[in-house]
Each structure stands twice: as C-alpha cells, then as structure tokens.
Amino acid sequence: MVLAEARAVGKSVLLRQLADETGVTVVDLDDLDTRALALADPATFVSGPAPVCVDEFQHVPEILDAIKAELNRRSAPGRSGDPEYGIKGLLVRNLEHLTAAQFAKIINTLDADAAGQQIAATWIGKEKLRDG
Numbered sequence: 851m852v853l854a855e856a857r858a859v860g861k862s863v864l865l866r867q868l869a870d871e872t873g874v875t876v877v878d879l880d881d882l883d884t885r886a887l888a889l890a891d892p893a894t895f896v897s898g899p900a901p902v903c904v905d906e907f908q909h910v911p912e913i914l915d916a917i918k919a920e921l922n923r924r925s926a927p928g929r930s931g932d933p934e935y936g937i938k939g940l941l942v943r944n945l946e947h948l949t950a951a952q953f954a955k956i957i958n959t960l961d962a963d964a965a966g967q968q969i970a971a972t973w974i975g976k977e978k979l980r981d982g
Contacts (some may be wrong), residue, residue, distance in 0.1 A: 853979065862905050868978065871902045872971035876953055879906040879913075892916035901968055933959045941969070945977050 852874055853861050869876045879885045888895045888910045896916045897900070911964075934941075937959050940952050948956070956973070960966035 864979070865905055868975045874901050874903055874971070875899075876903045876905055879909040881903065885909050888913055893919065896920045900937050901972070933962060934966060941973055944980065957966070 853865060857859055866876055868874070877884060877888075879888060889912070892910065892912045893916045896913060897920055904913060904917075937956055940948065940956050943952075945953070957970070960970035960973075
C-alpha cells in the first residue's frame with residue numbers, strides 16, 4: 851500500500867500512528883544512516899520480518915524493486931482452500947458496505963493466525979485512511 855499526498859499534510863504522522871497501533875516497524879529513509887544502508891544493499895535491507903512500513907521511499911527508489919522481489923520470493927499465490935482467499939471479495943469492500951455478518955466473517959477469519967492478523971491490520975489501516 852502506498853500513502854501519497856501533498857507535502858506536510860501528516861503522512862508520516864499517520865504512518866507512525868498506524869504502525870504503533872499494529873506493532874509494525876517503521877523504516878525512515880529520511881534518516882541518512884538508514885538511507886545509506888538501504889542504498890548499499892536494498893535486497894538485504896528488505897529481507898527481514900514483515901510487515902514493515904517504509905517512510906520516504908522516494909529517497910531509495912531501488913527499494914521498491916527489492917520489496918517486489920522479496921514478496922515474490924516469500925509469497926505463494928492464493929489458493930481456493932486458504933481462509934483468506936475465501937474472503938478476498940469482502941476485503942476489497944469498504945466497511946460501510948458490509949453487513950454485520952460479513953464484517954464478523956472478516957474478523958473471525960483473519961483473527962485465526964499471524965498472517966490473517968497482518969491482513970486485518972492492513973485492512974483497518976485502509977479504512978482509517980479513508981476516514982481521514
């Protein structure tokens with residue numbers, strides 16, 4: 851997910867708030883030492899535990915290719931037997947367009963394991979971004 855908006859409107863503040871609420875690490879590429887590490891070896895830089903929020907990624911555009919390669923390496927395509935695959939249609943809908951039963955199905959499905967909880971955190975973040 852990319853959070854894009856005009857300068858100085860609070861993107862970094864929102865990113866840090868969401869990261870704090872979900873226990874996710876924030877990598878700030880405005881920090882010169884962090885940026886130097888990412889520039890030196892983007893692939894190794896993104897190979898740690900997921901998920902990670904990257905702030906100011908435009909300073910190291912190569913990191914996007916490294917993230918894509920890492921995701922391709924780690925991820926298996928969705929399979930019809932996966933619980934998350936079964937609710938993919940609900941996850942693309944906005945909260946106000948879900949019935950109580952559909953919302954409960956999302957929560958119950960995603961609360962089952964760590965991978966589902968990461969998906970839930972992302973979905974909640976998306977909803978918070980929409981609320982502004």
